[in-house]
Amino acid sequence: MQPFFHNKNNMVFLIVIGTLLLFNIYNITFNTPMVPDQHWAQKIFYVHVPSAWVGFLSYFVVMIAGIIFFLKKNDYWDTVGLAAAEIGTIFISLVLITGPIWATPIWGKPWIWEPRLTTTFILFLIYIGYFMIRSFGGHIERVKRYAASIGIIAFLDVPIIFLSVQFWAPEIQSHPQVEMANQPPGILFPFLISLCIFTLVYILMLRFRIHVIQIKDKVINNV
Amino acid sequence: MFFILLKKELFIEFRTREVVLSMLVFGLSIILAFAFTSNVSKVIVTNYAPGMFWIMILFVSALGVHRSFSYEKNFDAFSMLISAPVDRGMIYLSKWISGTIFLTIMEIIIIVPFFKFLLLDLPSNFILFILTMILINLAIMSVAILVSGIVMRANLSEVLVPILFFPLVSPVIIAATKISSGILAENPYQLWQFWLLIIVSIIVIFALAGYTLFDFITEE
Numbered sequence: 001m002q003p004f005f006h007n008k009n010n011m012v013f014l015i016v017i018g019t020l021l022l023f024n025i026y027n028i029t030f031n032t033p034m035v036p037d038q039h040w041a042q043k044i045f046y047v048h049v050p051s052a053w054v055g056f057l058s059y060f061v062v063m064i065a066g067i068i069f070f071l072k073k074n075d076y077w078d079t080v081g082l083a084a085a086e087i088g089t090i091f092i093s094l095v096l097i098t099g100p101i102w103a104t105p106i107w108g109k110p111w112i113w114e115p116r117l118t119t120t121f122i123l124f125l126i127y128i129g130y131f132m133i134r135s136f137g138g139h140i141e142r143v144k145r146y147a148a149s150i151g152i153i154a155f156l157d158v159p160i161i162f163l164s165v166q167f168w169a170p171e172i173q174s175h176p177q178v179e180m181a182n183q184p185p186g187i188l189f190p191f192l193i194s195l196c197i198f199t200l201v202y203i204l205m206l207r208f209r210i211h212v213i214q215i216k217d218k219v220i221n222n223v
Numbered sequence: 224m225f226f227i228l229l230k231k232e233l234f235i236e237f238r239t240r241e242v243v244l245s246m247l248v249f250g251l252s253i254i255l256a257f258a259f260t261s262n263v264s265k266v267i268v269t270n271y272a273p274g275m276f277w278i279m280i281l282f283v284s285a286l287g288v289h290r291s292f293s294y295e296k297n298f299d300a301f302s303m304l305i306s307a308p309v310d311r312g313m314i315y316l317s318k319w320i321s322g323t324i325f326l327t328i329m330e331i332i333i334i335v336p337f338f339k340f341l342l343l344d345l346p347s348n349f350i351l352f353i354l355t356m357i358l359i360n361l362a363i364m365s366v367a368i369l370v371s372g373i374v375m376r377a378n379l380s381e382v383l384v385p386i387l388f389f390p391l392v393s394p395v396i397i398a399a400t401k402i403s404s405g406i407l408a409e410n411p412y413q414l415w416q417f418w419l420l421i422i423v424s425i426i427v428i429f430a431l432a433g434y435t436l437f438d439f440i441t442e443e
Contacts, residue, residue, distance in 0.1 A: 070439045122390045129387035137377040146373050149436050150387065153369065156428055157391055164394035164421050168401075 001218065004211045010204075017204050020197045027193065033186045041105045046191055048098040050198035051091045052120065056158075058088030058202065059123065063155040066148030078144040079217070081151055083209035085130055087202065092124050115166040122161050126154045224309060228317035232291075236325060241294065246287040246329045251336065253279045258340050268341055273403035276337060277359075277396050284326055284363050285385045288371040291322060295375070305441045312434035314441070315368060319433065322364040327357055352406050355419070359399045362422045365429035366392045372433070373440055398422050 005011050028046040035042040065081035068074075099117045100110035111117075130150045137143035183191070236242055257275050261268050295301035305311060331353070338345050346352040367388055374383040398418040405415030 070436075122393055125390040126387065129383060129390070132379070132386060133374060133377055133383055136379045136383070137374075139376075142376060145439055145442065146377060149369075149373050149440055152436065153391065153429070153432055156432060157394070160394045160421060160424055160428070164397045164418075167417060168397045 001211070001215055004208050010207070013204055017197075017200055020200065024194050024197045027190050032190045033184075035187075038106060041102055044098050044102045046194045048095060048102060049191065050195045051094040051098065052116070053195060054198050054202045055088050055091035055095055055120070057199070058084045058091060058206075059127075059151070059155055059158075061206070062088065062151035066151040069144065069148045075144070075217075078148065079210055079213045080206075081148060082134065083206055083213055085127060085147075085151065087205050087209060089124065089127050089131070091202075092120055092127070095120050096124060113165065113169065115162055118165045119158060119162045123154060123158060126150070126157075130154070225313050225316055228309070228313055229320055232317055232321035233324070235294070236321070239294075242287050242290045242322075242325045243329050245290055246283045246325070247332060249286050250279055250283045250329065250333045253282060254333070254337055254340050261341070265342060269343055269407070270404075272338075272341060272343055273400045273407060275341070276403060277399045279333075279337070280326070280330065280360075280363065280399075281389065281392065281396060283329065284322075284367050285388055287325060287329075288322060288364070288367040288388075289381055289384050291318060291325070291368075292371045292375040293380075301375070301441075311437045311441045315372060315433040315437040316430075318372070319361075319364050319368045319430065322368055323357070323360045326360045326364060330356055330360070346407055347409065348406055352403065355402050355406065358419070358422055358426075359395065359402065362395045362425040362429075363392060363399075365426050365433060366395065369429055369433040369436070372437060394421055395425055398425075 005014060024046075028043055032043065032046065034040075061084040062081045065077045065084060069077035069081060096117070099114075099120075103112065103114075104110045130147060133146050133150065134143060137146055257279070261271065261275070292301075295304065304314065334353075335345070367384075370388045370391060371380075371384055374380045374387065377383060398421040401418040402415050402422070404410075405418075
């Protein structure tokens with residue numbers, strides 16, 4: 001297997017993504033309006049929401065890969081699941097870091113059990129267990145099946161976790177909800193551009209990570 | 224087939240009393256810790272009682288499901304069980320129902336010491352409290368048995384059960400606390416019916432997922 005970036009298409013994809021990321025930083029910093037009551041803190045939303053989107057998309061990919069792995073018994077789908085779980089957890093960690101950074105000046109405290117952040121946090125804890133079972137699960141073939149099952153049930157649990165947290169303590173969640181769809185075009189378009197760029201970054205990262213895991217498996221199998 | 228497997232679970236427990244007894248003793252130890260750490264006014268303890276009750280059940284059920292699967296490891300009994308011509312989903316269903324029965328028996332025994340040791344009054348609507356408790360037990364066990372079935376043959380299974388089980392079961396714990404608070408405060412059914420729907424959703428989703436996934440999880 002040749003290195004991932006020796007492939008011309010992958011190299012071009014990397015350069016395009018890198019350029020788009022630099023453009024995204026410039027666009028968020030200089031081309032988006034200042035929201036009067038939030039000032040610079042609002043800019044974090046251009047990173048926070050796309051990270052959440054990519055994180056949940058990635059966990060959705062883990063679930064789909066798990067289902068296909070069970071149906072086709074093909075190790076490729078286990079590799080996809082593992083790669084998506086790793087990348088999803090990176091982005092979910094970013095959500096859990098940027099959320100409190102935004103909340104501290106806006107809500108006055110870093111954490112108030114907001115339903116979306118709480119659901120993200122619970123999912124993050126489930127995925128810590130997912131990686132523990134990947135590391136300490138024992139027999140490698142069994143671990144693949146355990147991990148696929150956890151990926152499926154974790155995502156099935158998400159809507160119920162969200163609903164229960166939303167109705168759990170309405171009095172402590174009476175903060176203004178920020179709905180991106182209701183924002184003026186000056187905020188909405190840079191946000192959508194950021195969302196697209198983050199999705200492209202995710203696709204590149206996923207393909208790269210799958211490639212690396214495949215090489216690693218090949219080396220282990222040859223030893 | 225389901226009833227044969229259920230009979231096996233109940234028969235083993237009837238002979239050893241391992242699961243119910245270990246859950247009961249562990250539950251009593253937790254009540255003792257609660258009693259010593261919540262020496263405050265009766266009003267405050269009354270408000271916290273439903274939460275404390277379900278925290279106790281959460282810990283106790285993690286211990287119980289781990290026991291109910293760990294004896295299957297002795298003499299490689301589980302391998303023999305899955306090599307028999309049995310629908311593996313039925314193994315999940317029998318473990319789920321037997322686990323619910325053991326948890327309910329344990330709760331019925333421990334409910335009076337729980338309220339009396341914390342110097343609280345027993346729920347006025349005791350029958351309703353027990354009926355909702357059985358429904359909540361079904362939800363807790365549907366998650367616990369699935370998680371325990373997944374990690375049973377993994378290394379560090381005793382650590383992995385609570386790590387995976389507690390976050391997955393969090394909606395059940397929220398709903399259980401709300402339902403029990405509503406019954407203890409004698410609130411009308413309309414105020415806590417939403418939480419019953421959450422419990423029923425969990426039962427349906429996890430029972431179906433468990434029944435389907437157990438075929439794949441238990442493959443050799």
